[in-house]
Amino acid sequence: MTKVQDYSRLIWDLPQIERNAFLGLARDGLLRLAERIGHFEPPFEYLKTVRGPFSPEIRFILEECLRGNELALAARESFLRIERLRCATEPSAEPVGDAVPRFFTERAADYQRFLGEAYPWKGRMRGGDPRAFERDPELDAYLTAAVTENLRVFGFRRLARSFKSTILSRPLEIRWDKGMWGMQILVKLEVPTLAHSERIGLPFCGSSGSFDCAVAFNVEAQLNTFFVEYGKIFSDVLEALSNGIALQEEWLAARAA
Numbered sequence: 001m002t003k004v005q006d007y008s009r010l011i012w013d014l015p016q017i018e019r020n021a022f023l024g025l026a027r028d029g030l031l032r033l034a035e036r037i038g039h040f041e042p043p044f045e046y047l048k049t050v051r052g053p054f055s056p057e058i059r060f061i062l063e064e065c066l067r068g069n070e071l072a073l074a075a076r077e078s079f080l081r082i083e084r085l086r087c088a089t090e091p092s093a094e095p096v097g098d099a100v101p102r103f104f105t106e107r108a109a110d111y112q113r114f115l116g117e118a119y120p121w122k123g124r125m126r127g128g129d130p131r132a133f134e135r136d137p138e139l140d141a142y143l144t145a146a147v148t149e150n151l152r153v154f155g156f157r158r159l160a161r162s163f164k165s166t167i168l169s170r171p172l173e174i175r176w177d178k179g180m181w182g183m184q185i186l187v188k189l190e191v192p193t194l195a196h197s198e199r200i201g202l203p204f205c206g207s208s209g210s211f212d213c214a215v216a217f218n219v220e221a222q223l224n225t226f227f228v229e230y231g232k233i234f235s236d237v238l239e240a241l242s243n244g245i246a247l248q249e250e251w252l253a254a255r256a257a
Helices: 008-012 016-038 045-049 058-067 069-086 101-106 107-119 139-154 220-256
Strands: 163-165 172-177 184-191 196-199 211-212
Touching: 016 069, 016 196, 016 220, 045 163, 058 101, 058 107, 069 101, 101 107, 139 163, 139 172, 139 184, 139 196, 139 220, 184 220, 211 220
Parallel strands: none
Antiparallel strands: 163 172, 172 184, 184 196, 184 211
8 A cells, every 4th residue: 555645633623513524424424334234224134133243222222123112213213313413514403302311211120131131241340240340451362363353354453552454545443442440442443544533333323332341241252242243244334434535535635726
């Protein structure tokens, strides 16, 4: 790959509305993918029975959507709308509504039962397990294995503080933030030269891409389960990013002219 110009400083110096418009060019395709997956449109019907890549709260909403729960259906659309508004260039004329908090208020007990069944380590956070406050010392090795084994075909290789691929016209990086004392690791997909950074779980109906990383929470299984499924949809992620990069390059060329 030939060296590409780094526009990140220029983009961060833009007024917020203009910056949002620029970043939204790349984010739009990822959001459309998130919506397609959240509605289990073809070819993503198989995800109806796959829990691993989704955040617990998103997966619970989707399971209730599959049962036809009207409030869950409204909560899903409200959640996706909130994601749309993150890069809005002007205030929305339509209110987001209270479907999400109302859904979790009305289904609080059911949600706790769901966590115990599908995400049992979540319960250990409140159960007094001392290992819930001890970060897994093998975290880096687990993350490296999960990314390289499932995304190697897309050219990702481990660097000192990221995984990098040159499969597109601009380098892609997978970065993580463990914090100093936190018991979660947040993983992001980035196009650094265009100042684009997005949590890695976004395509899965707006999921977070954060993982509980204490010894008690089996972080190896969490990471592997996520990246197995992420690898299956990554061609769609690449298509969305490639289209977004092309639009951003046009925007930059027009601005320079």
